[in-house]
Amino acid sequence: MSFDFSRFGCKVFNDAVMCEKLSKNTYKSLRRSIDLGLPLEPEVADVVATAMKDWAVELGATHFTHWFQPMTSFTAGKHDSFISPQKDGKVILEFSGKELIVGEPDASSFPNGGLRNTFEARGYTSWDCTSPAFVRDNTLYIPTAFYSYTGEALDTKTPLLRSMEALNRQALRVLRAFGNKTATHVTPxxxxxxxxxxxxxxxxxxxxxxxxxxRTLLGAKPPKGQEMEDHYCGRIRLRVASFMKQLDEALWELGVTSKTEHNEAAPAQHELAPVFESVNVACDHNQLTMEVMREVAKKNGLACLLHEKPFDGVNGSGKHNNWSLSTNDGQNLLDPGKTPYENLQFLVFLSAVIIGVDKYADLLRMSAANTGNDFRLGGHEAPPTIISIFLGEQLTHVLENIADGANPDQTPSCVLETGVATLPKLPKDDSDRNRTSPFAFTGNKFEFRMVGSSASISIANYVLNTIVADSLMEIANRLENCVDFDGEIQKIVREAVKTHGKVIFNGNNYTDDWVVEAEKRGLPNLSNTVDAIGAMVEPKNIALMERHHVMNEAECLSRYEIMLENYCKVISIEGHTMAQMCRREILPHMVEFAGKMAESYEKLAKMQVYNANIEEFVRELSTLITEVDDLCCELDIELDQCDQIADYVENARFHRDSIRRVMAELRTAVDRAERLVSSDAWPIPTYTDLLYRV
Incomplete structure (x- = not known):
């Protein structure tokens, strides 16, 4: 049966539901809080809470939870029922304004980077009314921010909300300088x-x-990977199509605008794309999407893998974070229009992005850093670890002309000729797309392609919001105090190109030549997570976050500590898992198979049949058994040693340089053994089993 689209958002306490369930005055008061970022009055909160509870109960909800996003890339929340015991032994359902607005989870049990001690457990969740509540699994989910008893942010949402306010504040100043009085809010x-x-x-x-x-820590390359390029946008298998249909319908009921789906480049890899929305809601919806993906997959006898590199030798997975700026009066501030060379407002906002990305390239790189992404970035399947901007020929030409003091001319619009009479003539875009660029302009938005598939997009977006807000602040200061407005804009654009244009690169980011060129330009190349996350505590970056009230120094330091600790924990878990798999599964089967081959050789020898190849085969497998066992012992020693290293940075470097080295050597040995041992004797599913059995 087809989906009844009247049910879209049926499990969301959205604007239509608020209109229906709330009185006119209550609705106006709530909308005022949402639109203007004002606190909700207690008496209004009580009315909203009761209406929200009644609506949720109608949908089968028995519990509510403050849904928050601690610094784990996952979501969390404790679940409380609506029931309230009465003296007669019965219960009634209650939900107060206080319960709606504030919750109190344990703040010391989540990653906090030293902001909380174990004995200092108090923390708060606070309702984010700009992201609508929803019902899922008989529970009312209330999106919230999460912060400590002393007011520091313990989540990814709080800095995001602060960065949105900073960007709105500075963008409005620039718009006012241009004489725009209708826009009252700018939203990324x-x-x-x-x-x-x-x-x-x-x-x-x-x-x-x-x-x-x-991810797979072991596994030999299958006979067929993605060499034939036959999976990308190809026919969707029936089992996967059924999963996608159920996923769409589950997301649509939750108000997530799942729009596009297709097979990706690697076998068994797929992609989902939603419609644009406010960055805060988009971040919540992406977290929700990942959770629903896992659930729907399990119901269909599938497992959904969101790791950046679950299979060695085939493409990994990322998130393409398409970012733009919109005003409440309907403008896209990154839309160049038909004549970008005349669109001064667009050129100013474009310059702000260029300046911000160049000045804080290290911080933007940090926002996409995690252990899984280290295997993906720079692997000719994803952008390299060097931040650069793709603008396309036309925009680059316009900016260069302005920088050189020439009159920018318009690149003539073209028609795409197909050579087939029955096909319509198509208008040709001003520039091609560059899939190798980490930060590419794609018509009216920027696509940040470095973010890992398992990561929360909140971090990338609060960094992006903040660095652009900082550029806009400097631009606003100049425009508000200049005498020659048009002349000042020319200076701003010219300086942006002359001083920060080194970050613009329209070529192939996958080539070795670009790495050499980027070094000449002075662009940072933070090739791994340990190096990249150091940007979080660079003095200029802490000053940036404090200047726009996105994070204070303690909050920046805590995130640095959390990222280092998480890096070590992830690799440690992988190391222990690998050692256990080798000892309890791989080695016993290698020994057993080698023994069987040796017995076969002896039986043949008794029949006066001598085969040197069989003898050599057993010797080779025996050598691999020794190598695997020795490397397991070495891995154990390395894992024990890292437990003795107290310094977070030193420990992270040890995990990166020593533990991952041994793991790589151990994997090579085991993968060689997999090619020797018969398929019925190999104890774990192979890459062929995993990638081609859906």
Whole structure:
């Protein structure tokens, strides 16, 4: 049956529901709080809470939860029922304004980077009324911010909300300088494309590495990978199509505008893309999408893998964070229009992005750093670790002309000729798309392609919002105090190109030549997570965050500590998992198979049949058994040693340089053994089993 689109958002306490369930005055008061960022009055909160509870109960809800996003890339929340015991032994359903607005989870049990001690457990969740509540699994989910007893942000949402306010404040100043009095709010909007893998659940359950680490720590390359390029946008298998249909319908009921879906480049890899929305809601919806993906996959006998590199040798997964700026009066501030060379307002906002990205390239790189992304970035399947901007030929030409003091001319619009009479003539875009660029302008938005598939997009977006807000603040200061307005704009654009244009690159980011060129330009190349996350505590970056009240120094330091600690924990779990798989699964089967081959050789020898190849085969496998066992012992020693390193930075470097080195050597040995041992004797599903059995 087809989906009844009248049910879109039926599980969301959205504007239509608020209009229906609230009195006119209550609705106006709530809308005022949402639109203007004002606190909700207690008496209004009580009325809203009762209406929200009644609506949720109608949909089968028995509980409510303050849904928040701690610094784990996952979501959290404790669930409380609506019931309230009465003296007669019965219960009634109650939900107060106080319960709606404020919750109190344990603040010391989540990553906090030293902001909380174990004995200092108090923390708060506070209702974010700009992101609508929804019902899921018989529970009313209330999106909230999460912060400590002393007021520091313990989540990813709070800095995001602060960055949105900073960007709005500075963007409005620039618009006012241009004489725009109708725009009262500027909102960053995002559409986050989500890549993922689907594999058979039964095979997934047979792999300890997939269950504990989300990626295969072992596995030889299959005979066929993605060489034929036959999977990308190809026919969707029936089982996957059924999953996608159920996923769409589940997301649509939750108000998530799942729009586009297709097969990605690697076998068993797919992508989902939503429609643009406010960055705050988009971040919440992306977290929700990942959770629903896992649930729907399990119901269909599948496992959804969101790790950045679940399979070695085939493309990994990312998130394409499409970011733009919209005003309440309907403008897209990054839309160049038909004549970008005349669109001074667009050129100013474009200059702000260029300045911000160049000045804070290290911070933007940090926002996409995690252990999984280290395997993906720079692997000719994703952008390299060097931040650069793709603008396309026309915009680059316009900016260069302004920088040189020439009159920018218009690149003539073209028609795409197909050579087929029956096909319509198509208008040709001003520039091609550059899939190798980490930060590409794609018509009226920027696509930040570095973000990992498992990560929260909140971090990338609060960094992006803040660095652009900082540029806009400097521009607003100049425009508000200048004498020659048009002349000042020319100076701003010219300086942006002359001073920061080194970050613009329209070529192939995958080539070695670009790495050399980027170094000549002085662009940072933070090739791994340990180096990249150091940007969080650079003095200029802390000053930036404090200047716009997005994070204070303590909050920046806490995030740095959390990222280092998480890096170590992830690799440690992977190391212990790998050692256990090798000792309890791989080695016993290698020994058993070698023994059987040796017995076969002895039986043949008794028959006066001598085969040197069989003898050599057993010797080779025996050598690999020794190598695997020795490397397991070495890995154990390295893992024990890292437990003795107290300094977070030193420990992270040790995990990166020593533990991952041994793991790579151990994997090479095991993968060689997989090619020797018969398929019925190999204890875990192979890449062929995982990638081609859906």
């Amino acid at each position: 909007t995002v559409g986050a494309e989500q890549e993922y893998f689907l594999i058979d659940r039964e095979k997934y359950e047979q792999r300890l590495d997939l269950k504990l680490c989300g």
